[in-house]
Amino acid sequence: MMPARTQTVNIFEVFLTRLHEAHELPVYEAIERLVQSAGAAGFDTDTLLRMLDRGMTFEELLELIESKMECSQAA
8 A cells, every 4th residue: 555645646647637737736735625625525635636627617627516515504
């Protein structure tokens, strides 16, 4: 099993590749917030990556996470 830090860096690299972004600190921070928010909404990193691979835009992904969080808060 990979150490958590190594795994996190690899996940960031995968997201950077999928989103075609540069290696800048704000991008890493944005990805970290995206992954944390998605986790709170019930999506794991593999699910997020599959959605991006299938052509979901970043905006659509954020809207889906927001919608899922709103539904879970209303329940």
